[in-house]
Amino acid sequence: MDTSKHNLANLFAQLGLENSPEHITQFIKKHRIADDVLLSEAPFWNEGQRHFIEESLREDADWCELIDELDAMLR
Template sequence: MESPTHSLPNLFKQLGLPDDAESIDKFIATHSPLKPGLHLADAFFWTKCQADFLREDILDDSDWTEVVDQLDVLLRKGRGGMPVS
């Protein structure tokens, strides 16, 4: 059985954030770069529920892990031309 594959817009929707490409780009531009050594889930801009979701995903190595890692990279380096979908 294959694991579900999630996209960056799906992750933003799961987090209760606007999930269109323009909103995702704006979010990343506004909140990047993250400080080295700061865990994604510990960033100041998440709500408690969002941070808990990200933290649990990372600990549980869930099917969201790949796209959460993608978001982490984007927030550390900026968009850098990576596709949203």
């Protein structure tokens, strides 16, 4: 069971992305998505990242709140 504290840096690490504050800020500035595009369908995710996002949301996993936060930040 995953008992680690979930935060944005940990979400980025879980997605296999650089997770320093600077890298997170750069990612958000570089990757914007339209309001009518689901986060999981954004073109910049690889298949594993897309699967993690979809599965986490479908199962209402602990990551959902942070995934929703990231989604809002990318709009």
